[in-house]
Every structure is written in C-alpha cells, then in structure tokens.
Amino acid sequence: MQDLLQQLLNGLSQGSIYALIAVGYTMIYGIIQLINFAHGDVIMVGAYVALGAVLMGFGFIPSLLIAMLVCAVLGVLIERVAYRRVRPVSRLAALTSAIGVSLFLEYTMMYFLGADIRTFPPGVLAERTYSLGGVMITNKDLLVLGTTVILVVVLQYIIFRTRTGKAMRAVSFDGQAAQLMGVNVNNTVAITFFIGSAMAAAAGMLYGIYFNSVQPLMGLMPGLKAFIAAVLGGIGSIPGAMLGGILLGMTESLVAGFGGSMYRDAVAFIILILILLIKPTGLLGKGVQEKV
C-alpha cells in the first residue's frame, strides 16, 4: 500500500512536468492543428538557459523567468520561420518542417555544447526529504508541484479572463470565422507559441532539476510523451492536458515501480494506440465529425 502511494506520488511529480509540456502542445495543436514536434526541444533549450542563469549566480525564480522569456521568443521565431508559410499549404509539410526544427535544435546544441550530461549545482536546491505517514516526499516534488500549480492558474487566467485569451479561443474554435470577426490570426498564433514555449521552458528547468540531467536530446522523449498525454486528455483541451499528463506520469511510475522499468518508455505509445482506437477524441475532448 505504502509502495503504491509512493509510486503514485513519484508519478504525480513526473506527471505534472508532462502536464506543463502537454499544455503547450495542446494549445498549439488546438490553434493550428500542428504537432509542434520541436516543442520537446524547446524544453531542452529552456533547461540549458536556466542552467546557464543558475551558473551565473541567479536564483531559482529569476533563472526560471529568464528561461521562460528566452524560450518564448524562440517559440515565436520558430513559428515565424518554419511554420507560418507552410501551415496553409499542407499539414504534413508543416509536420516535416517541425521535425526539421527539432533536429536542428538538438544538433546545433550538441555541436556547440557537446553531448555530455550536465547537472544543476546542488546549491539551487539542497535536497530535503520529508516523511508523510511513511511516504517519502522531497522538496523537489514540492517545487515541481508548486510551480506547476502556479503556472497553470496563471494560464487559465490568461485564457479565460483576458482579451488575448478570448482571441486564442476564437481562433482555435474557427480560424476563418475569427479572422472575419477582426481577430488578427497571425498575432494570436504567435502569442500562443509565446505562452506555450514559456511553459515548456519552465518544464525544462524542472525536468533538469528533478532528474538531475541536462543534455541535448533530453527533450525528445518527454516531448513525445507529453503529446500523448495531450491526446489522452483530449487534444485542444487544457484541463485534458493536465489530466492526461498526470495520468501518464502515474501509469509510467506504476509500471516502473512494479518491475517493468525496461518497458517504461513503451507504455506511453501503447496508451496512445489504445486511446486512439477506443476514444480518439480523448478523455475530455469533444468529437466533431468531419464535414463533407
């Protein structure tokens, strides 16, 4: 029982990182129907920038903010250069371009910084462990959970309480109609990338601290899995992305905890195929039949 709780708790931390990434994925997919393959690599860039800031002597929060800002700009740049032109032409071409961007970020990083694993200096967070009725919880867990909750609350506020948020919702509901109603679609898409990439950067820093590892290919797997989490929750739905992320994190943690650690990476893809077969719209997504 305690074992189970422990696994679930580990899964919760891991899952909330997935959730942060999945939120960006789902926002971007919701608005332009593109799997932003490079989203995972924005995480990696975020982790490096945060690491750099920490090494330069900034504290946790300033480093987090710097990383978020840098990646937000990077996200907008990626959209402008690699997606904007192809999006209307062909979705598969856009996906190809996204794969290209992903490889580009990974290997330019590798070229300049090498493939070695780097770690955050222990000073950024002296590890402490608390025992909660036999379940071990570290301050890393608390940090991850706390940051996630705060960021999600801020995000919900932006989406449901601001003009920008309204425009984002309008474009994702029906881009053409929104344009006719005077919404600047290109700007709205850019803002979505800005916000989504900032969230990814935060996830990147948390991931780097939580797993004590920063390297050029670190974003690939969490990126793919977060996409699966977004599909699981219902693509386009932010609560869905949160739910999907946490469920995925917990499932993985249970599988790993009960002997199947080698298969940990395969779990997500099996979930993907199952959900697409059973309920392609995801847990919280709404179904639409394609109009003929």
Add this chain to the structure above:
Amino acid sequence: MLKKYFPSILACLALAVLFTIVQVGISGGLLSGYWITNIYLMGINIILASSLNLINGFTGEFSLGHAGFMAVGAFTGAIVTANLGLPFPLAIIAGMLAAAIAGVIVGLPTLRLRGDYLAIATLGFGEIVRVVLMNIDYVGGASGMMGIPEVVNWPIIFISVVLSLLLIRNFIGSSHGRACLAVRENDLAAQMMGVNITYYKVLAFVIGAALAGLAGVLYAHYYSIIQPKEFSFMLTFDVLVMVMVGGLGSLTGSVVGAVLLTTASAFLQAIPELRMVLYALLLIVSAVFRPQGLLGEKEITLRTFERWGGVLYAALNRKQTE
C-alpha cells in the same frame, strides 16, 4: 515494335554498365573498403527511401516507422541464419514476411488515424520494437546479435535494389497504385469511386514495411553485427530526409535523394552533429519552400535526358555561332 521497347532496352543496358563498373571497381581493388561500404549503404538506403516514399509520397500517409520495420527484418533474418543456421534466401523471405506482418498489426489500427497522429503512432511503434528487442535475451538484449554470416555482396545488393524499384514502379503504374494515389489526393472522393481506402492504405503500408524489412536483412548480413540501438528514430529521420530531398511521389527522386545523402554523410562522417544539422536544414527548407520535396514529384525519364540534351545542344550551338 522496336520503338516501344527502346526505353526498356536502354534501361537494361544502363543497369548492366553500372553493375559492371562497380563490380570491376570492387574486384579490381580500385574502390577502398570505405567506399564499398558506402555503395552498399546507398543500395540499402535506396530501398528504404523508395519504400517510405510509397507510403508517404504516393499514398499520402505519414509513417515514421521505417526504423522499426527495418529492425524487425534485420533481427528476423539474423535469427534465421545465425541462430537457426538456415540459408540466406530464407532469411530474406522470413525478414520481409515478419516486417509485413508487423506492418499489418501496426497499420490496421493506426491507419484510420489522421496523418499526423499516424506519425506519432508509428514513431512509437519503432520505439516499442527497439525496447522489446533490448529485452529479449534470445537476440542478445541490448548488445544485439553477432556472427551473422556476411553473405551480402554487390550482386545481391544490386539485384535487391533493382527488383524493389521495379516492384514499386509496377505497383504504382497499376490500377492498385492509382487507387493509392486517389487516397492521397482526396480520400472522400476515392471512396465514392469505389476505392476501399483502408485496404489500400494498409496495402501500401505493408508493401513499404516488407521492403524496409528487406533492407534490414541486407544490413544485418552485410555488417554481421546488429544492435537494437542502431534502429532508433534517427534512422527513420535520415530516410525521411532522402524522401523529401528526392521529392514526395517521385521514385527516381528517392534514388537520387538516397545517393546524394549517403554520399554527403560519408563525407561528414567525422562530424556527425553537422551532418544532422544539414539534414535538419534540408527538411525545413524543403518543407517550407517546396512542400512536394526539393526535386518535386517529377520522375526522371528518358525525356528528361532528351530535354537536357536539347538544352545543352542549343547552348553549344549558340556558342559556336557567336
């Protein structure tokens, strides 16, 4: 009558010449071992690129599962020869069959998905294959298989490539291939023309998978050592770049793409990161500026040469008259 068969005769002649030149180069010791390896790799890559093109370019799906199918082929083939001691042709049959079966298993549930979901699902399949292989002791776990008979030589590569290309060409030029093109162009209209779109999506996918399996068998029996980690999605991305450079929906383009990029990576072997950066840029540039692929969907035919010849001839003439 002669005119009708002229292009085929010419093609046969050209192939015979190509075969002989390389064979002489190899047996006469004119080619270094490094370049022989790269020529074999070119052949394997041509099979991979043209079969991926059948799925992504001609049928309009988006598969990223090629490394997985290649792995299935490679390991199955290796089991047949190295573990069971059976002859190589059986390895080819078993490898292609296993990859085709894997294609059916993956294709049936996922091909109903939209293109971009399919991409992730097939990528996932490739990863699952890799993870599973690493956990099977019978095939050596993470360290893979060794001592696979090194039977692959230039004639085997050459014949495999030519037959694969012929198979794909014949398929595309048949009513079944046209059905695949119809699926790519407009799946709703295709259904209204009586095309069973699920069948044709799965069919193209399975043919593509089987050929990737063949590439895997050849690979295993050339290098004699295979490890699961060689078949990661980076390998699929390599093939994707070849397809994009050669043009989606152009078979001759895939050949050109495979040859160009195998050569490029042979030169960049010392700096693998730069090679990947180059690949990445090729993907972005071709997607953004030429979504049909850098060389477009045009096939290179005898006509193309005639036209180039004509242009050249005109240019030379102009020079002379000046």
Add this chain to the structure above:
Amino acid sequence: MQLLTVNKLSKSFGGLVAINNFNLRVESGDLVGLIGPNGAGKTTVFNLLTGLYQPTTGSITFDGRDLKGKHPHQITRMGMARTFQNIRLFGNLSVLDNVKIAYQAVVNYGLIPAFLRVPPFNRREEEIEKAALELLEIFGLKEHAYDRARNLPYGEQRCLEITRALATGPKLLLLDEPAAGMNPQETHELLSLIKWIREQFKLTIILIEHDMSLVMGLCERVLVLDYGSLIAEGTPQEIQQNPKVIEAYLGDEEVVAWEE
C-alpha cells in the same frame, strides 16, 4: 421497380438535428429534385445515402438491399455514384487517371498481375484506358486527357466530376448542385447534358440544385427540405405554388431565383 427507399431517416450532430424523419421513394428511371434553403440538410441526405455518415435512426434500402453498416465504397459498387457540391477531383492526377480510377469499380485485376505485369494486366489496362478515353470523348474532355485535373477551367471540372461518377457504372446518380458557379449559358448546356446521360445510361437521378430553371426544366418530382424536415413534395408547378415552400424561402436570397 423501386430502386431507393428511405424510411424515417434522421441524423443529428450533437444537439443539431440535421435530418428529421425523412422519407423518400425513388422508382427506376425517376429524376427527382431536392431543394431547400441553405443548411436545410440536402447534402447531408446525400452523405447518408452514400454511407459517408451513419444515420442516427431510420433505414435506407437500395436496389433491394439494406445499406446499414455498408461502407461508402461498397455502396458505390452496388451502383450509386455522386458528385460533390465543392468539387473533389484528384487534382494532381491527369484527367484520364481521374476517370480510370473510377472505372476500376467495373474492371480490375489482381495484385500479382499488377506486380509482375503478367496477363491479364495488359489486356485489362488497355480496356480501362479505352473505356476511359471514350467516356472523356463523349463529354468533350478528351483533348484534356493528359492535363492535370486541377488545371481545368471550372466548368470542365464540374463536367469531369460527372464523367468520373458515370465511370463507376451507376444505376443511381446523385448530383449535388452541379450548376453552382456556372453562367446561364453553361447551365443550359448542363441541362441538355443531364437529359442526355439519363437516356443514354438509363440512369435514375436525384438532383440538388439552387438554380430553379434547372430544377423546373428537368425534374418530374421535387422534394423540399427545410430545417431537416420534408415540407413539401410534388410536381414543380405544385411546389412553386405551395405556401409552405414560399414561406421557407421568404427572406432568403433564394427568393430572387423564384421570381425569375
């Protein structure tokens, strides 16, 4: 003989009831018009008939067989063909290939002959090509046979859609606004064309159209849909005078077409 029987057909999308308790009987050789304001549910009826949508309730019987659970391609092969309101050609393929693809519902061969180019590959391919070219000739498209379909002028694209539908060898042809975007001259030509193919191919036709001159000039029987329900059925003259129909169209831009 009754070719098509639609019984209490309904279709809803989420909360929206697009088709409500729709009944239709079509005899072999009929030419039926289906009209109604924008969004009335006309195209949805076609989508249900051709199997692209599954009905929420109700049944469709075509040529003596229940269509429940049949896939669109199976229904096509049973002898139902259609054109689309928004043209859906195989744009990057040649005009000839567009028709050839449709014709393989009639003549085809196995995979082995395809891979190895052994008999009956050559014979069947020649047959397919010949039939496709003949059909293109009838519709005056033969000179464009090797052009890309998407480079055809608009009117000819519509024409190719009809040609392609005919190549599947249908008994029942569903035409979804074939005159949309055509000028009066082209519409007039289309009218004679439809009359002609009906005779020539012994077709039963259901026609959706906003252009009343076409409906009035062609159809013996007209059905009127409004908000998914059948509100009137009768000869063109009866329909024209039906107060319910005038009501449905009133305030709609279609009213202009009625006054002509």
